[in-house]
Amino acid sequence: xxxxxxxxxxxxxxxxxxxxxxxxxxxxxxxxxxxxxxxxxxxxxxxxxxxxxxxxxxxxxxxxxxxxxxxxxxxxxxxxxxxxxxxxxxxxxxxxxxxxxxxxxxxxxxxxxx
Numbered sequence: 001x002x003x004x005x006x007x008x009x010x011x012x013x014x015x016x017x018x019x020x021x022x023x024x025x026x027x028x029x030x031x032x033x034x035x036x037x038x039x040x041x042x043x044x045x046x047x048x049x050x051x052x053x054x055x056x057x058x059x060x061x062x063x064x065x066x067x068x069x070x071x072x073x074x075x076x077x078x079x080x081x082x083x084x085x086x087x088x089x090x091x092x093x094x095x096x097x098x099x100x101x102x103x104x105x106x107x108x109x110x111x112x113x114x
Contacts, residue, residue, distance in 0.1 A: 001035065001038040001039050002031045002032060002035045002039050002043055002047065003039070003040070003043060004040060004042045004043040004046055006031075006043075007028075007043060007046050007047060007050070008046075008075055010024055010027055010028075011024075011050075011071050011074060011075045012075065014068070014071055015068060015071060015072060015075070021054070021057065021064060021067055021068075024050070024054070025054045025058070028047060028050060028051065028054070032047050032051070035047060046074065049074060050071070050074065053067060053070050053071070054067070078094065
């Protein structure tokens with residue numbers, strides 16, 4: 001099993017220079033095997049995107065700078081799903097995890113059209 005936050009921590013390590021791109025590839029290869037059996041969909045999708053990025057890098061289609069930029073974007077992107085908000089709640093504030101540098105996001109709830 002691999003947790004999304006573990007992946008984000010490894011991204012932060014690469015961005016900080018504490019882990020190489022090749023080190024991230026090795027970590028994902030070791031930890032990502034069979035993750036489809038017991039990891040969350042969000043973790044699977046994040047690892048899948050990183051895997052494709054690292055494959056493009058390995059083939060020479062992406063530079064180290066490209067990889068670092070894309071990893072930064074992945075670290076700053078969080079996918080959420082809200083089916084409904086309780087009555088009286090007009091917005092949800094999201095705060096980044098300690099491994100992320102993304103800003104706090106707010107979204108105002110639009111009134112439903114009858």
